[in-house]
Amino acid sequence: MKIGIYAGPEFTSFYGDKRYEKIKTLGFSYVDFSNSDVRKYPYNASLRDAEAFFKNERKMMEQADVIPSQMHGPWYSASNITQEERDELFGYFCQSLQFASYMECKYWVIHPVFAFGTKSLPENEEETRKINVEFAKRLVDVAKPLGVTICLENMPFPSFCISKPLEIYSIIKEVNDENYKMCFDTGHVNVFKDLDVAKCFYDVADEVAVLHVHDNCGDTDSHLFPTFGSIDWKSFYKALCNTGFDGVFSLETSPKNYANIDEFENSAGELYSIAKRITEFN
Numbered sequence: 001m002k003i004g005i006y007a008g009p010e011f012t013s014f015y016g017d018k019r020y021e022k023i024k025t026l027g028f029s030y031v032d033f034s035n036s037d038v039r040k041y042p043y044n045a046s047l048r049d050a051e052a053f054f055k056n057e058r059k060m061m062e063q064a065d066v067i068p069s070q071m072h073g074p075w076y077s078a079s080n081i082t083q084e085e086r087d088e089l090f091g092y093f094c095q096s097l098q099f100a101s102y103m104e105c106k107y108w109v110i111h112p113v114f115a116f117g118t119k120s121l122p123e124n125e126e127e128t129r130k131i132n133v134e135f136a137k138r139l140v141d142v143a144k145p146l147g148v149t150i151c152l153e154n155m156p157f158p159s160f161c162i163s164k165p166l167e168i169y170s171i172i173k174e175v176n177d178e179n180y181k182m183c184f185d186t187g188h189v190n191v192f193k194d195l196d197v198a199k200c201f202y203d204v205a206d207e208v209a210v211l212h213v214h215d216n217c218g219d220t221d222s223h224l225f226p227t228f229g230s231i232d233w234k235s236f237y238k239a240l241c242n243t244g245f246d247g248v249f250s251l252e253t254s255p256k257n258y259a260n261i262d263e264f265e266n267s268a269g270e271l272y273s274i275a276k277r278i279t280e281f282n
Contacts (some may be wrong), residue, residue: 004030054102
């Protein structure tokens with residue numbers, strides 16, 4: 001199975017313009033490119049400068065024989081409560097979709113609209129669903145001509161009414177568009193004590209386009225290395241195989257021990273070894 005990694009700022013800090021070459025040397029052929037913080041460049045740049053920036057990123061990836069398997073859209077603000085806030089978010093989303101197209105990245109991941117915050121009451125569920133479906137249809141109209149597929153991610157918030165995979169899945173089914181699919185996040189599932197990660201994947205597999213792979217101990221969204229928490233990775237990998245998932249086993253966790261470049265590199269190598277062992281389970 002193809003293995004990818006979140007190309008976080010640590011890689012840039014340690015390796016600069018050689019970061020993708022290092023990622024390839026470590027064994028990874030795919031990267032998850034984060035474009036999530038609207039306070040940072042290139043959101044405040046001209047479209048011309050943004051295009052040059054992302055095309056240069058793509059060029060560096062190609063030179064290293066690395067592929068951008070997904071890009072994460074904005075999630076800096078969880079406040080989408082007013083229409084004005086949602087309109088502002090939509091504008092940032094449109095920018096980020098354009099960025100994905102500049103980098104020739106097919107899959108673009110977003111969180112749901114938190115129409116009543118992340119602690120929504122049961123009576124808010126119908127309106128939350130309606131707002132998300134309408135928002136999604138507007139986004140699809142932007143994404144489709146750019147050749148980008150939107151992937152809606154399940155959430156780790158027990159108090160948010162559409163956090164669980166089947167709730168996200170039902171929205172995707174209602175939108176019913178080939179450019180609107182699902183990002184299945186293993187760690188986000190695992191914070192729910194009543195859910196099993198592998199079983200949840202079977203339930204939604206036909207709409208899953210990308211993965212966010214990380215672990216936790218069932219208590220909080222801690223983004224641990226796989227096998228450092230409580231997820232049954234053998235059963236999850238079996239679910240991937242049995243459902244015919246042919247995407248990237250994309251790690252959304254970063255190497256630990258940032259004291260120096262050697263410790264960082266050793267940690268990154270350990271992360272690849274863990275992913276390799278999981279994806280070779282018989």
